[in-house]
Amino acid sequence: MNAIHKKRLIIVCVGVVAFAAAAGLVLFALNENINLFYSPTQVAEGEAPVNKRIRVGGMVATGSVQREPDSLKVLFVVTDYENNLTIHYDRVLPDLFREGQGIVATGKLDQNGQFRASEVLAKHDENYMPPEVSDMLEKRGVDATGTTAKP
Amino acid sequence: MWTWYHKLSSPKWFYQLSGQWLPWIACAAVLFLGTGLVMALAYAPADYQQGNSFRIMYIHVPSAILAQSCYMMMAVAGGIVLIWRIKLAEMVLKCIAPFGASITFLALVTGGIWGYPTWGTWWVWDARGTSMLILLFLYFGVIALQSAINNTSGAARACALLSLVGLVNIPIIKYSVEWWNTLHQPATFKLTEKPSMPMEMWLPLLIMVVAFYLVFTVVLIMRVRNEILEREYKTNWVRKLIDPSADRSIKSSVKNGGE
Numbered sequence: 353m354n355a356i357h358k359k360r361l362i363i364v365c366v367g368v369v370a371f372a373a374a375a376g377l378v379l380f381a382l383n384e385n386i387n388l389f390y391s392p393t394q395v396a397e398g399e400a401p402v403n404k405r406i407r408v409g410g411m412v413a414t415g416s417v418q419r420e421p422d423s424l425k426v427l428f429v430v431t432d433y434e435n436n437l438t439i440h441y442d443r444v445l446p447d448l449f450r451e452g453q454g455i456v457a458t459g460k461l462d463q464n465g466q467f468r469a470s471e472v473l474a475k476h477d478e479n480y481m482p483p484e485v486s487d488m489l490e491k492r493g494v495d496a497t498g499t500t501a502k503p
Numbered sequence: 504m505w506t507w508y509h510k511l512s513s514p515k516w517f518y519q520l521s522g523q524w525l526p527w528i529a530c531a532a533v534l535f536l537g538t539g540l541v542m543a544l545a546y547a548p549a550d551y552q553q554g555n556s557f558r559i560m561y562i563h564v565p566s567a568i569l570a571q572s573c574y575m576m577m578a579v580a581g582g583i584v585l586i587w588r589i590k591l592a593e594m595v596l597k598c599i600a601p602f603g604a605s606i607t608f609l610a611l612v613t614g615g616i617w618g619y620p621t622w623g624t625w626w627v628w629d630a631r632g633t634s635m636l637i638l639l640f641l642y643f644g645v646i647a648l649q650s651a652i653n654n655t656s657g658a659a660r661a662c663a664l665l666s667l668v669g670l671v672n673i674p675i676i677k678y679s680v681e682w683w684n685t686l687h688q689p690a691t692f693k694l695t696e697k698p699s700m701p702m703e704m705w706l707p708l709l710i711m712v713v714a715f716y717l718v719f720t721v722v723l724i725m726r727v728r729n730e731i732l733e734r735e736y737k738t739n740w741v742r743k744l745i746d747p748s749a750d751r752s753i754k755s756s757v758k759n760g761g762e
Contacts, residue, residue: 388629446623480700482548
């Protein structure tokens with residue numbers, strides 16, 4: 353490796369590192385805007401604006417889903433295991449929507465601190481397993497989703 | 504090490520060596536792809552939540568991994584172009600970009616097809632999806648830059664610079680699901696941890712990932728060999744390769760005033 357190659361190598365390395373640092377700072381500054389949704393804790397702490405279109409996300413609390421028998425209206429609580437947020441929704445829920453699973457809802461926060469959703473998307477985690485395994489786990493009393501769920 | 508490096512960077516030597524490797528790598532690619540697909544579609548059990556729709560993972564995850572690896576390889580080739588001005592690296596850089604763009608597109612499309620039944624939407628502007636889309640545009644940028652500049656080595660240096668600048672996107676894609684809230688789930692495969700699924704599910708995935716890398720290698724070698732022939736067509740060894748009686752034809756073409 354001669355002198356000119358060494359010089360070019362240094363220039364390229366310095367360039368890449370400098371650019372990465374700049375990009376890192378930009379992303380750090382934009383941090384709040386890159387997050388897809390607010391967590392229930394952020395909502396509870398008043399970080400989420402009221403009456404503006406926002407997204408919130410969390411785990412559907414077990415036993416919290418209440419459906420109206422003669423319409424699509426549904427009410428459920430999402431949680432990050434610290435704070436809870438009640439969500440109202442009146443459209444079709446995705447197939448993967450179930451208690452203990454993560455969701456992301458788009459809508460507006462009302463004055464009472466409840467969330468009126470216009471769209472609910474289901475999150476799923478990276479833990480895949482055959483149905484027999486999850487049945488077995490359930491029989492042993494371990495919740496297949498709850499144990500691995502991240503707050 | 505250095506002599507080997509210089510030898511491999513000679514187009515002639517690479518052409519001859521890769522010609523010997525190619526059939527073996529191609530056989531391995533077919534073998535792995537076939538085994539992987541059969542295992543993924545027939546033997547892997549359905550997921551307890553998503554049923555059979557999770558099987559698209561066996562295309563989605565390998566293509567997403569490969570999309571990023573391709574980019575890193577392109578950037579490394581770019582670094583070599585800028586520092587050592589090696590012709591073979593210029594060719595590799597040029598040949599990776601279209602494949603990388605296709606595989607990124609495949610990852611995005613399969614992601615949408617997977618997202619629709621599971622999330623409830625084709626597309627969401629979360630950090631993972633958006634950074635993958637930027638990767639696709641970076642590939643498009645390299646392809647466009649390559650064809651916009653007529654001067655071969657000038658085009659290579661411009662593309663090298665763009666691919667090095669875009670390198671910063673790779674860690675962003677990788678960690679997007681950890682640094683920010685996203686709809687996308689965390690990584691399927693982590694190098695440091697045990698896979699979060701049973702063996703009969705991750706083994707087909709591993710085979711598919713290897714198969715995708717092998718297919719990439721085969722396509723890359725074929726494209727680079729083509730590129731070598733195109734760029735080196737004036738050299739003696741390429742002429743001899745095309746026409747064994749080339750010695751005479753070169754002399755006669757010189758007599759006739761050039762090519």
